Amino acid sequence: MTQIVLVTHGKLGDELLRTAEMIVGRQDKLHSLSLLAGERPDSLQDRLDGMLQSFGYEDVLILVDMPGGTPYNVAIRWAKAPHVECVTGVNLSMLVETLVGRSKVTARELAGIAVQAGRESVKNAGSFLKQQVAESSRTVQGEGEYSRIGSGAD
Numbered sequence: 001m002t003q004i005v006l007v008t009h010g011k012l013g014d015e016l017l018r019t020a021e022m023i024v025g026r027q028d029k030l031h032s033l034s035l036l037a038g039e040r041p042d043s044l045q046d047r048l049d050g051m052l053q054s055f056g057y058e059d060v061l062i063l064v065d066m067p068g069g070t071p072y073n074v075a076i077r078w079a080k081a082p083h084v085e086c087v088t089g090v091n092l093s094m095l096v097e098t099l100v101g102r103s104k105v106t107a108r109e110l111a112g113i114a115v116q117a118g119r120e121s122v123k124n125a126g127s128f129l130k131q132q133v134a135e136s137s138r139t140v141q142g143e144g145e146y147s148r149i150g151s152g153a154d
Contacts, residue, residue: 002102002110003055006032006090007048007075008065013090020095027099035071045074052078059083059107061098063090063114085111093121 004027006013013032021027031051035044052060060083062075067088079086085107087094097117102110 001029002059002061002105002107003029003031004095004098004102005048005051005060005062006030006064006095007035007044007062007071008032008090009035009069009071010037012065016090016092016095019092020099023096024099030099033071035074041070041074044070045077048074048078052084057083059110060085061102061107061110061114062086063095063098064088065090083107087111087114087118089118090114091118091121094118
C-alpha cells in the first residue's frame, strides 16, 4: 500500500487528514507534515527527509497544498526518486479518492488518480446549477410541445 504524506502550510494537512478519516475511516500509512509560522524551510526538509527515509523504498505519494510554496519546494526534491510522486493542489476530494484507490496501484498510478480527482472536484457551483436549470427548463418545454402535437389537440 502506498504511503501518503501531506505537506502543507499551517495545520491544513492535519485537518485534511482528520476530515478524510471521518469519511473513510482510520487509515494506515497516512501522514501529515506542517510548515508552521516562523519555521525555517530546512526544518521541514529535515522532517520530510527523515520520514521518507524511514519508509525505505516503499511507494510514496506526497500531496502538497500549492505549487511554488515552501512545502512544495521541500517536497519536490524527492520527486526524482523512482518510488516517489508529488502532486500539488491537495483538497479533500483528492485525498479521499487516493485513500480509497491506493491499495492496488503504484504511486505513479495513484498520482494520476489524485490529479483527476482534484480536477473533477473543482467546480463553479453557481454556473453548474444555472446550466442544470436551463437544461431542465428546455426539456420540460420540449416534452410539453411533443405531448400537444401527439395528442391531436391542435
